Amino acid sequence: MAHHSDADAHHAGSAHHGHEEPGFIKKYLWSTDHKMIAFQYMFTGMLMAVLGAFMAYVFRMQLAFPGNPVPGFGVVSPGEYNALITNHGSIMIFWVAMPVLIAGFGNYLIPLMIGADDMVFPRINRLSYQMFALSVVILIASLLVQNGGFGGAWTAYPPLSANKLYNLTPLGSTLWLLAVAVEFVAFLLGGINFIVTAMNSRAPGMKAFDVPILVWTIVIASILFMASVGPLVAGAVMLLFDQTLGTSFFNPGKGGDPILWQHLFWFFGHPEVYVVMLPAVGIVAEVITVFSRKKLFAYKTVIYTIVATGVLSFFVWAHHQFVAGIDPRMANVFTVTTVLISIPIAEMLFVYIATLYGGSIRFTTPMLWALAFIAEFLVGGVTGIYLGASGADIHFHDTYFVVAHFHYTFFPIAIIAVMAGVTFWFPKMFGRYLNEFWGKVHFWGTIIPFNGIFIPLFVLGAAGEHRRIFDYHNFPHLAQPWMQHLRMVATISLLVMLAFQFVFLVNYLVSMFAGKKAEKNPWRSNTLEWTADSPPPHGNWPELPTCYRGPYEYSVPGRAEDFWPQNEKT
Amino acid sequence: MKTIATTRSAMGIPTGRLAVWWVLVSEIVIFGGLLACYVMNRIAHVEWAEQAAHTNTWAGAFNTLILLSSSLSAVLAHQAAEKGDGAKAARLLYTTCLGGLIFLIVKSFEWTHEIREGFTIQSGGFWSYYYTAAGLHAFHVIAGMLVMLAVASTAKKNQELHRVENVGIYWHFVDLVWIFLFPLLYIAK
């Protein structure tokens, strides 16, 4: 039941009558406009991706050529190595995947896709970005302080993370933890906006099942985040106090329990991977429907699989702790839940693949990325089964097999799906086209080397190569030449992949200012954002749209056009 | 500069109220997580009861009464706001704040006394949880008071009266957390 106030009947711009063009600061740095805040998150996330990628470059060079000075960094000490892998992981999850996927795409697209003029709480939105920016500053500070950045892995298990006599990075550890805590608060604030806006501010006529999948996935991801991060916020406070105030939450010498942290961390940590996965699959849904000119196969089924995955994700966490010292009987429970969670995810992927059936598929750059997501994520999904099967995890836990598995899920999520979204919505965001040829060059130059990096790591992990080690020559079996060769293959693939990212950077920046001009709806898509100008003005539309149907009415029989925008009455 | 988005209500609930409920969802999991850890640890460590004996049950009980009363004034503030009497609503919000202030003052006396007796946050597992849980709660009391002052100053001009109810909902939650803390920290001995 929709209640719309009289204000709705006014033009969106009426709130801004007599409103002058804002100055630089108000427009770019102090804005409350959801689109500008989206850009702030996206560009910050992209910059952090460069930092995270640089860290990967340094530590992979160390692994391929141990002891040699890394160009652009120097010789990597064991402590620096640990700080690099710790911050690479933390940055990619908390400062790249989350801001770009949830806060970037969410902020930009939710109001536009539901036909609203902005988010429900624009000033809280601005505050959430500012808190996020603060977390970036704190994190970077943690890398620059005396004794260096925190090196206890993104999982930060105590006692190592709690006691400076063990970790030797007293300032870095505390600043890292503070940065994560502030980032959590920023996303809790942001999440309120996404959830309430999507629930309440839909266009007249837009029923729940008329909402595009991307909006659903971002909202459910925000709910998942909110429900799962609480215990870890408590845990972070507890760890902070153990670090700085001498409390003994996790100190076994004083009656505390290090494994308690692990439970608090992973209770959040597992749902977190779905928090980032859901927006990614949302983007893929939007792209594959447009470029196959087809309705999404079984829209409601997709919603159910998303909700089922979200709910089940709360019951699998201890598969990260099979050999950590939990009761071995509990491990069996978590094997059951973990292996079974493959069912809704598999169903979701089957539905996406089925959407191609009967389609008319155009292989544009966004479509290539969306299809690559499915192909590569499948690898991540199936290799997860090895780890969920407790008996096998005894061997694979804390080896490079795990690293390869999660990169085959995270990379599709944080890079491939993001690229699909970036290339798809670029014309809307900037009113210009990206160059298709260079877009495809970038695509292949990323996907092929990506596999070159991580397939060797599956083999190395299976052979017993354990994680978070700066030089494998210290271990006779792992120092075998064939293993070192595989490490080099992985590193060289990374260098190739990084080189191709310059193609994207140039394409992106040049096209933003000098690309061919784009119309409102270059992809002939149904969803509401394509009815606004490219780029949309403040307030998005002079008159907010009304919704008459679902988002995926493509190729409807009997119609002249093969698409049917949601706001067109007939 | 209210956006049209803010005024819509596809779910039938005003956006401000819907938002506050979602804030509470995240707060419930934060406090729920912390208190669940405390309860599990308390059960595993029978000797903590000896430490818990040193908390001041009378001060805790008095503070419970204060917070409950302040929730009452928050409800009355909401009633006044519903009737459009912004000035009265503001006065009642100030009263609620006063309750919060008394709560904090009592707590500061409690903690000062306990620290002087040698029970600091470093004194072991029970005290780690005691100060952390009550401290996190007190932090939320302070935050609530600040928001309440801001809401009151707009309400007394008869503006944004719906916010009186919303800040009241938050305050009831802060009260509810204390209703859990009180028996867990003060009565279980």
Add this chain to the structure above:
Amino acid sequence: MLDRLVPSASSYSSDVDQLIWLVTVIVGAWFIAAEAMFFWLMFRFRARDGVKAQYITGKEKHLKRWIDIPHGLVLVFDVVIIIAAVRVWVLIKQTLPAADRTVRVVSQQWAWTFQDPGADGQLDTPDDIRTTDKLHVEVGKTYHFLLESKDVLHSFFIPAFRLKHDAVPGRIHTGWFKATKTGDYDILCAEICGVGHGVMGADLVIDTPETFQAWVHSNTPEATLASTDGAAMGASTDSTSATAGQQ
């Protein structure tokens, strides 16, 4: 199979390897089928002039079964994998066969120390042999290991055994293994434990019964060799005379 990448040297390493093989066959088949279907659909339904896409809601029965049947099959295969995994897990982590010998494994920043019970076969007696970063084990004997940590989390990982368990400070974990092959293998720390995590390895030496006895004899601490003379020599130790000279 996995033993082409890493040797299989314990009584349960082949059980783990067989589980891994089973998972590989099942998920491999699904993976190939899904990717093949995926690429075929991309090819078959690529945009062609004059050919319009079809309007399919997903409720069509003949199409829905392409989702529902695989959905059901995934469940069946999941159950197979779960049962296989639980069996291996119970064998390794929920059973503790009687020990022929017990060793203490102590982890700390950044070394492994091992305590072998020595000639008398009892831990915490004067003839115990303490070694750093090297563990001698007799082939064919069932061992219990008592795993502990002096400071932070570490993890006791022997790839050749398919053995892994975290060392948690404040706890002692009892696990087991039985070596089936002689040779030298790696012991690795599989939980990040600070700046020295990358140098925290140890050597596992699996001896024949003869070489193991020789090792025990030549490493028995001097004091006990002198006081328990006669009793420390040779393979058969008379337990009463071995404990005679000790407190």
